[in-house]
Amino acid sequence: MSRPGIAKPTDFTAPDSRFPFPHSPTPTRCQTEPKLFDFTNGDHTNGDRAATEKRLEKARTACSSCPIVKNCLRWALVNKPVTKVGIWAATTPGQRTALRKRMADRLGPDWIDVLAAQDQARRERAAAARHTPLPVNQARIVRLDRAVNGPMPVHRLITPERQQHNLVRLTAGLKAAS
Ligand code: SF4
Structure with a gap:
């Protein structure tokens, strides 16, 4: 068996397909x-x-x-x-x-x-966790938060001041919607 990633035409035995060879970010x-x-x-x-x-x-x-x-x-x-x-x-x-x-x-x-x-x-557990929808109430809060505070920043941290500001706006939005 040649090393995964360096296939030789003489490889006749296939590895167990239930266990894929782990991915390495760099050549091993x-x-x-x-x-x-x-x-x-x-x-x-x-x-x-x-x-x-x-x-x-x-x-x-x-x-x-x-x-x-x-x-x-x-x-x-x-x-x-x-x-x-x-x-x-x-x-x-x-x-x-x-x-x-x-x-x-x-x-x-x-x-x-x-x-x-x-x-x-x-x-299967991981897939189920990914696909389990949020309860209606939580989904509503997430939607409202996005509407009043915009999308979650991906590449920067939210400062405590910004968190407080977002919370105030979200609470006001919830009150207005109820
Ligand atoms: S641990 Fe890394 S370097 Fe060692 S045999 Fe496995 S893939 Fe190759």
Whole structure:
């Protein structure tokens, strides 16, 4: 498996579509320097254990400052078929095997399905929260506030004086409307 974002035509195993690879705001080190992250259990480049350890240390350090390390680890754990080799989220293949065992001990043998169901429930809750309309009274106040005080400023803070001023205008508007 090549690193996400650097597809190779030889990739035949698809990752689990329920767990999209996390988005990184900037290219990750494993994308820009994939060789650093090459590793198979028992692999010690040309028998040079010290050189391999040094390279792995560099990869681990890169992962520890990666903005998506937490979700990368999750992705690597649920996608065993495509992460059998290499350093992912600062872990070796052997360490990931141990972590998968711990996940199975904690959540049962179907732990990946459990995580997928948790993600789905979280997404549904977030969608419901986004689409739940305000109660009629609150919606009326929001509309009136926009009418008397204008739209909420996006890029500047509202000073306490301005808040007080807005409140006075909103209260007057509510009184006039009742
Ligand atoms: S945590 Fe490491 S392996 Fe994962 S995306 Fe970042 S640099 Fe790559």
